[in-house]
Amino acid sequence: MSEIVGTAMLVLLGCGVVANVALTKTKGFNGGFLMVNFGWGLAVFVGVLASYASGAHINPAVTLGLVANGVDEFGMGVAVSPLSIIVYIVGQFIGAFIGATLVWLGYKKHFDETDDGATKLGVFSTAPGIRSTAWNLVTEVIGTFVLVFTVIAFGRAGEAAGLAALGALPVALLVVGIGASLGGPTGYAINPARDLGPRIMHAVLPIRGKASSDWSYxxxxxxGPIIGGLLAGWLAIPLLPVIS
Structure with a gap:
């Protein structure tokens, strides 16, 4: 349940800021990419706080990265097992479905007023600035690697310094930084549930004048995020020593 709530808040506020910037006649129309970056960072902050009971993953790439890193439990005594991994990831996708639906409800009239179908899809999911399969994949791998590697690093450093309780804020700032530095080529999904969940809802919801959900991309x-998360988990073992 915690992962559902956290991911729902993440997608509601994250896709919500994109809707505010992109859709016609909103108060935030044309607010720019930096506004989107900060909006997603704050969405992560809220999502992490809302999912504290489960370990605040809200991202399958983080879940799998921690597994690759060798963690024994996810949070609140939940042992790592094939079943718990599946439950966490399913919960993250359910939360993404809920968050995306709430964004559509909140901006329903603005979706109706917006003519461009690609803009409507862009509220829900990412798309590359320049379409190139290999390089788009590389971008997502790199961005997610930075996310998961730094999350693991902060967890270890925070425990050593007694700062683990501040985890939500540094992760939020990290997401802002990834967006500002690495988000230009693909829109930095860095989270399979965050992108695929809303994309599925874009296909399902009765959005007026919507275009294709771009399944080829x-x-x-x-x-990309799964590869980046796994690489970060594995490489953190030799590169980020545990401080006892």
Whole structure:
């Protein structure tokens, strides 16, 4: 339940800021990419706080990265097992479905007033600035690697310094930094549930004048973050020593 709530808040506020910037006649119309970066960072902050009971993953790439790193439990005594991994990831996707639906409800009239179908899809999911399968994949791998590697680093450093309780804020700032520095080529999904969940809802919801859900690209923001998360988990073992 905690992962559902946290991911729902993440997607509601994250896709919500994109809707505010992109859709016609909103108060934030044309607010710019930096506004989107900060909005997503704050969305992560809220999502992490809302999912504290489960370990605040809200991202399958983080879940899998921690597994690759060798953690024994996810949070609140939940042992790592094939079943718990599946439950966490399913919960993250359910939360993404809920968050995306709430964004559509909140901006329903603005979706109706917006003519461009690609803009409507962009509220829900990412798309590359320049479409290139290999390089788009590389971008998502790099961005997610930075996210998961730094999350692991902060967890270890925070425990050593007694700062673990401040985890939500540094992760939020990290997401702002990734967006500002690495988000330009693909829109930095860095989270399979965040991209695929809303993309599925874009296909399902009765959005007036919507275009294709761009399924030919949809696997990149899923596979890229998974690869990046696993690499971060594995490489953190030799590169980020545990301080006892």
């Amino acid at each position: 949809s696997w990149i923001p899923v596979v």
